[in-house]
Amino acid sequence: MEALVICFWGLEDVAAGEVAELLGEKRFRVVGRGRVVFECSPGEFLTLNLGCRTLLRVLVYGGACRVSLGKEGLDEVYRAVREFEWCELFDESFTFAVRTARHGGHSYTSIDVNRVAGQAVVDYFNGRIKVDLRNPDVVVRCYVIDDLFYFGVDTSGASLHKRGYRVYNHPAPLNPVLASCMLKLSRWRCGRSLLDPMCGSGTILIEAGMMALGIPPGSFRRSYPLVRLKPFSGLDVGEELARLRERMSKGRCSPELYGVDVSPKHIQGAVLNAARAGVHTIDFTVGDFLEVYGRYSVDYMVSNPPFGYRSGRRGRIAELYRRLSAALVECVHEGVCVISEAGVAGVFEEELGKHMELTERRVVPYGGLQTKILYFKP
Numbered sequence: 001m002e003a004l005v006i007c008f009w010g011l012e013d014v015a016a017g018e019v020a021e022l023l024g025e026k027r028f029r030v031v032g033r034g035r036v037v038f039e040c041s042p043g044e045f046l047t048l049n050l051g052c053r054t055l056l057r058v059l060v061y062g063g064a065c066r067v068s069l070g071k072e073g074l075d076e077v078y079r080a081v082r083e084f085e086w087c088e089l090f091d092e093s094f095t096f097a098v099r100t101a102r103h104g105g106h107s108y109t110s111i112d113v114n115r116v117a118g119q120a121v122v123d124y125f126n127g128r129i130k131v132d133l134r135n136p137d138v139v140v141r142c143y144v145i146d147d148l149f150y151f152g153v154d155t156s157g158a159s160l161h162k163r164g165y166r167v168y169n170h171p172a173p174l175n176p177v178l179a180s181c182m183l184k185l186s187r188w189r190c191g192r193s194l195l196d197p198m199c200g201s202g203t204i205l206i207e208a209g210m211m212a213l214g215i216p217p218g219s220f221r222r223s224y225p226l227v228r229l230k231p232f233s234g235l236d237v238g239e240e241l242a243r244l245r246e247r248m249s250k251g252r253c254s255p256e257l258y259g260v261d262v263s264p265k266h267i268q269g270a271v272l273n274a275a276r277a278g279v280h281t282i283d284f285t286v287g288d289f290l291e292v293y294g295r296y297s298v299d300y301m302v303s304n305p306p307f308g309y310r311s312g313r314r315g316r317i318a319e320l321y322r323r324l325s326a327a328l329v330e331c332v333h334e335g336v337c338v339i340s341e342a343g344v345a346g347v348f349e350e351e352l353g354k355h356m357e358l359t360e361r362r363v364v365p366y367g368g369l370q371t372k373i374l375y376f377k378p
């Protein structure tokens with residue numbers, strides 16, 4: 001069996017790196033933007049769903065093919081889906097639904113793809129399987145990205161970024177999967193101090209704390225749809241979580257983590273989120289970082305300062321980034337990793353670039369924006 005994992009575009013190597021850390025080296029194939037395929041045993045599927053911090057979703061890989069942008073693309077989708085041996089994963093006693101994500105200019109919609117792929121599955125079972133769009137036993141996911149089509153069977157359910165520890169919702173929270181990717185890119189590790197000077201609801205520090213304390217990211221999720229599928233029916237989620245906890249807690253440490261935010265409300269929320277995640281060691285402070293930075297002397301800084309995109313105040317954001325850069329040069333000693341909307345990220349490149357070496361620059365589509373993740377070494 002092969003796994004198709006969905007991750008952020010531009011961070012496929014980070015996701016593959018974490019998979020290799022957890023499962024050992026694999027022969028990875030990047031089959032498209034944010035899509036990586038590799039051989040995977042049933043037990044490893046469970047490990048990925050419970051233990052991977054940088055993946056959005058894990059599928060049993062069905063296949064891929066080129067598709068035309070015109071209407072004939074739908075026939076190509078039908079043929080590819082019809083060829084797959086569905087009975088290896090489920091039988092006609094299951095209900096199913098197809099969900100499609102499409103990107104690019106096609107003369108068909110994602111609803112057309114749902115319909116055609118769904119018909120191919122029904123035809124495979126000679127009409128003896130039922131569709132249930134609201135509460136299916138199995139979700140078949142299709143992706144049409146320009147002229148490429150991929151499909152597979154979902155083993156994750158809700159996207160893996162839904163960790164289950166967020167009891168307070170910040171108005172512009174960072175996706176925890178992206179936060180984990182930034183931490184991996186920054187090479188921050190337990191035993192080194194870490195600061196998020198504009199921490200909002202604390203996502204980056206909570207993800208760091210969970211890594212340091214050996215808390216698997218799947219600890220708080222309650223639904224595991226993969227165990228319904230035939231190859232996974234004997235797997236024990238509780239046992240695998242316990243195994244992961246034990247393995248991840250080898251080399252655990254009590255991390256030195258600092259969070260600052262100008263908003264008391266966000267800091268209160270961050271404290272609640274961190275407590276829910278079981279990370280009790282973060283030192284959260286309310287304050288304007290540009291005024292209080294002199295109190296901090298840390299090894300790493302990982303942050304997503306305001307993008308300024310929604311507010312449309314780009315001039316003020318550029319000034320904020322200039323002042324933040326000057327402060328970081330004073331108080332961070334080993335690495336600075338920052339994400340920002342691509343249009344204004346140049347301010348960091350210019351200002352931090354005067355004092356530090358830019359060693360990573362990733363363009364990552366996120367939340368309908370082009371963003372840049374930048375990593376600087378003093």
Ligand SMILES: C[S@@+](CC[C@H](N)C(=O)[O-])C[C@H]1O[C@@H](n2cnc3c(N)ncnc32)[C@H](O)[C@@H]1O
Pocket residue numbers: 170172173174175197198199200201202203204260261262263266287288289290304305306307
């Ligand atoms: C994009 S949000 C961070 C979201 C956070 N990563 C999360 O997941 O919740 C940016 C945060 O920067 C804070 N902020 C803006 N200017 C600040 C300043 N001068 N000092 C400290 N915090 C600031 C805002 O209050 C906001 O919560």
